[in-house]
Amino acid sequence: MAKYTESKCRLCRREGTKLFLKGERCFKGICAFEKRPTAPGQHGMARKKISEYGLQLREKQKCKRIYGVLEGQFRTYYEKADRMKGITGENMLSLLERRLDNVIYRMGIGASRSQARQLVTHGHFTVNGKKVNIASYCVKVGDVIAVKENKRDNKFFTEIKSMKVGTMPKWLEFNPETLEGKILANPTREDIDSKIAEHMIIELYSK
Numbered sequence: 781m782a783k784y785t786e787s788k789c790r791l792c793r794r795e796g797t798k799l800f801l802k803g804e805r806c807f808k809g810i811c812a813f814e815k816r817p818t819a820p821g822q823h824g825m826a827r828k829k830i831s832e833y834g835l836q837l838r839e840k841q842k843c844k845r846i847y848g849v850l851e852g853q854f855r856t857y858y859e860k861a862d863r864m865k866g867i868t869g870e871n872m873l874s875l876l877e878r879r880l881d882n883v884i885y886r887m888g889i890g891a892s893r894s895q896a897r898q899l900v901t902h903g904h905f906t907v908n909g910k911k912v913n914i915a916s917y918c919v920k921v922g923d924v925i926a927v928k929e930n931k932r933d934n935k936f937f938t939e940i941k942s943m944k945v946g947t948m949p950k951w952l953e954f955n956p957e958t959l960e961g962k963i964l965a966n967p968t969r970e971d972i973d974s975k976i977a978e979h980m981i982i983e984l985y986s987k
Contacts, residue, residue: 836984843976845878848893854914858985869978870969877967880907881915883925887954887961889940919963927959931946 830838846853861871874884881890881897884905890896890982899905903913906926906936927937941956949971952963 836980837959840979840982840984845881845983846974848897870981873972873978877972878918880912880917880919883919886949886952894948921963921965923963925961932959
């Protein structure tokens with residue numbers, strides 16, 4: 781599968797906001813966006829008037845980059861959300877939040893979504909007792925996500941057991957001692973802290 785292999789910090793600079801793609805590094809003074817908040821390239825500092833279409837496009841690109849999905853995948857999420865009952869934009873964000881790699885990140889196991897995705901694809905987790913190594917796997921209410929038994933002695937996971945769990949989204953629960961978590965409910969818009977104007981994305985795709 782194709783994936784972005786360039787500097788992640790360039791993506792933050794291009795979107796003009798921190799996307800928190802590199803975990804702890806994003807909270808330190810060494811963050812590239814803190815040093816150079818302008819867009820990359822020789823014309824990055826130029827002031828440009830952005831059209832309505834341009835604003836919508838940038839919002840879509842920002843959302844894609846936050847969750848680490850490609851255009852084809854993202855379009856599929858939109859189409860699926862459009863067929864669901866309720867508000868399309870909120871449905872789309874809920875589907876993105878329910879990706880297994882994002883759930884692992886929200887539980888605090890991965891420092892970033894890319895690290896969480898790597899852990900999933902390497903087969904470290906089970907869902908309801910069955911091994912799942914597909915990062916885009918969509919979890920459901922009641923699903924139990926756990927680190928595989930034969931992986932729990934791994935140094936990475938033993939360190940998690942001694943960590944203090946931070947604020948957990950109310951639709952999730954995670955026990956660091958047992959390395960198990962559960963989906964308590966589907967995430968709602970108020971549960972999603974990412975600064976995304978989803979209505980602009982829907983307007984773009986609706987044209």
